[in-house]
Amino acid sequence: MAAAGSAVGLGNIWGFPTKAAGNGGAAFVVVYLILAFLLAYPALMAELTIGRHARRNMVQALQAISTGPISRLVGTLAGYSGIIVASLILSFYAIVAGWMVSHMAEPVSTMLGMTGASEWMTGGSTERNLIFTAIFSSLTMLIIMGGVEKGIERWSTLLMPSLLILLVLLIVYVLTQPGATKGLEAYLMPNFDHFNPQMLLAAMGQAFFSLSIGVGTMLIYGSYLSHQESLPRLGAVVTLVDLGIAFTAGLLIIPAMYVAQEAGTDIFAADGSLIAGPDLILQVLPALFETMGSVGLLVAFAFFTLMVVASLTSSISMLEVPVAFSIENLGLSRKVATILVGLAIFAMSSLIIFNFDTLFGLVISISTEWGQPLLGVVLCIFAGWIFNRNQLLTELKQGDPHIEDSLFWKIWPTYVKIVCPTLILMAFAQTIL
Template sequence: MASREQFSSKTGFVMAAAGSAIGLGNIWGFPTQTASNGGAAFVLVYFVLAFCLAYPALMAELIIGRHARANVMTALRGISTGKFTYRLGTAVGCYGVITASLILSFYAIVAGWMLAFLLESVCQILGWSDVSKWLVSFSFERNIIFMALFMMLTISIIAKGVTGGIEKWSTRLMPLLIVILVGLIIYVLIQDGASEGLRVYLLPEFSQINPRLIIDAMGQAFFSLSLGVGTMLIYGSYLSEEESLPALGAAVTLVDAGIAFIAGLLIIPAIYVAKQYGAEIFTDAGQLIAGPDLIFQVLPVLFKSMGSVGMVVGLAFFVLMSIASLTSSISMLEVPVSLAAEETAASRVQATWAIGAIIFCISTLILLNFDALFGFVIDLTTVYSQPILGVLLCIFVGWIWHRDNLLAEIKKGHPEIQGGFFWKVWPTYVRFFCPVLIMTAFIQSVV
C-alpha cells in the first residue's frame, strides 16, 4: 500500500471537516428547529451542547483516526485488546461504512434536486419556461439524471485523493459558500418582514427551554458534525502528528456552529419575507415548515415575488445549497472508499468508481420505491444508526483503548496536554457522560 496522504495545512483540514459537517441538514435543519423550539433560547442551548457533547465525541473520532492512520474498521481493530473487542471493532467498522453509504444514497437524491433547481434558475433567466417546468417537476427521469450528475461530481473529487481532491475542493468551495451566504443575508435583511424573522431568531424566550428543546438541540449538535459514521475518524487519519487535536477539534466545532448560526440569519428572516408575499409558512400544527417543503415550496415563492432580481437571488441560493451538498457528500464517500482502497487490491480510483456505482444503484432502488424507502432509509441511518455508532465509538475510546496509549496520541502536537483542563476532564467525560447523553437523545427521538 502506498504511503498515506495527509492534509497539507490546518486550514485544509478545518475547511474539509467543516464542509463535511455543513450540509443540507445544517442549512435548513438548524434554522427551522430554532424557530420551532424557542428561537434564541434554542440557539443558546445548541451552542452549549455543541461543545459539551459534540466536541468530546468529535475528539474521540479524531484521536482514533490519527493514531491508526487507517479506515474505520482497521482503526477500531487496532485499538482492540482481545478477540471480542477485535470482532466488535470489525462489526462497528462495517456498520459505520454501511451507514455512511446509505446516508449518501438518499443524500445524493436530495442534492440532485438542488442541482435541478439550480439549473431551473438559469433557465428562468434565459426564458426557457418548458425546461424550467420539467426541472421542478417530481419525476423519476429528472431525479435519476440529477442524482447521477451529483454522484459523478462527488466521485470525481474523491478519486483524486486527499490533497488533490478533498482538500483542494473544500478550500475552494467553503469560502465561496460563506461569501454567497453572507451576500444573501444582506439582501434578505433589507426586505419587508425580515425584522419579524430576526425577532424570532435573536430574542430569547427562556421560558420555552424544556426537556424536548434540550433533546432537539443535543441531536442537532451531534448530527451536524457528521459524528458516528466514521467521517471525522477518516479525516483524523490524514492529520499530521504535529497538529494539536484539541485545538483543531475546537476549530471545527466553532466553524460548524458558527455557520449554522449564520444560516439561521438567512433562512428565518427569508421565511418571514416569503410570508409577506403570500407563502404559507406554518404547518397545520402551527409549526414552521421545515425540510424539503421549506426549500422547494416556501422560498421559491419568495424568489418569484422578487421579479428579475429574484431569479438571481434564487440562483445564488441553490448554488449555496449545491455547494453545501457537495462538501458533505465527499466526506461520506470517503468512508467506504478508504476501506476498499486499503483492504483490497483495488486502487483508489477503482475503489471510488466501484463504491460510487454501488451507491448509485442503491439510490436508484430508492427512487423506484420512493414512498416506501426514502423515509425509511433516512430514519434507519440518522435516527437509529448514528447515535448507536456514536456511543460505540465513545466506548472504544473510554473503555477499550488503554488510557496511556490514548494520552500518548493526544500528546503528539500538544506535549503539555497532560497537565491541562482537557485531559483532566475529557477522558472521564467521554467514558461516562457522552454515552449517557447520546443514548438519552436517541431514546427520546425514537419515543
C-alpha cells in the same frame, strides 16, 4: 478546511433551519448548541484521535486499538455499521443535493426563455430526481478519484469561503424585507413551552449529522492529519465553524420564511406545523429571489451553485468512508473502488426515489437520529475504555507537548469515558419512554 467542509454542508443550510423551524425555533437552537458542545465535540475528538493514531479506516482502526476478542468483535461490527450508515446518509443526501443542482440550473433555463424546462427542473417528478441525483453522484465520484490533496482538500479550501460570503450578503438583504423581524424573533427568542423529548432527539441527531460524527468520516480525516496538528484545537475549530455556518444559515432561512409568508406564501399549517417539510428552502428561497426582480435570477444561480458546493464538501467525505475501506481492506485501486461504491449508493438513492414517501424520512431517521449517535457512543467507549490511556496521551502530545497540563486533558478523558455515552443514552431513553 476539508474537515470543516465535511461538517459544513446541507446539514447546516438545509437540515438545521428545517429542523429548527419544525421544532420550536429558538428553543431548538439553544438545545442544539448545548448538545453540540456537550456531546458532539467530545465524540468528534474521539474520532480524530483514534483516526490519527491508527492511520486506517474505521474497521481497521477500531480493530487495531482493541485489547481482546470481545472489543475486537464490537469494533469490527461498529466499523461495518459506520460504513453502512455513511452509505445510507449519502443515499438520501445525494437526492437533496440533486434538488440543489436542478435549482442551480433553473435560473439559466429561465434566462434563456425555456419555461417548460424551468418548470420541470423545479417540479418533483421521479425522472427529475433520478437525473439530478445521478449528476450529483457523478460529481462526487470524480472528486474522490482525485484523492485527498488534489480532490478533497483543494475543493474544500477554494469553495468554503465563497459560501459564507454569499450567505452574509443574502442575510443583509433579507433583514431589510417586510416580515423579517418576526422571523428573527422566532429564531432568537426561545419559548421552552415547545420543549419535548422528540426535540431533544432531533437536536442531538442534527448535531451528529452536521458534524459528520459516528460513521468514520472524521476518523478517516484524522488518519490523514499531520502529527504536528493540535487535535483539541482542530476539533474546536471544526465545531465552531460548523455551528457558525448553521447559525448563520438560520439567520437567512427562518427570517426568509416569514418574508415569504408576508408576501403570501403559505409556510405553516393551521396546527402550526411546517407545510414544506424537507422542501422548505426550495419553497422559501425562490419566493425570496423573485422579490429581487431580474437580479434575483443571478442571486438564485449563485446561491444554489454554492449549495451544490457545500453539498459536495460533505458528500465527498461520506463517500470516502466506504471507498477508503475498499482500498485498504479489499485492495482495490481508488478509481475502481470509487466507481463500484458510487454506483451501489446511487442504486440505494434510486430505491428511495421510487419509494419516496415511505423511505426518505425513514432513512433519515434511522441513519442520523439513531445510527450516528449510537455509533458515537461506541467511539466514546473505545476512546475512553479500550484505547490505552498512555497511548492516548502520547497521541495528543504529538500536536501539543504541554497538553497533559491543560484543562482539556483534565476533563475530556473522563468525560468521553462516562459522561458523554451516559448523556447520549439518557436522551434515547427519554425519547423512547
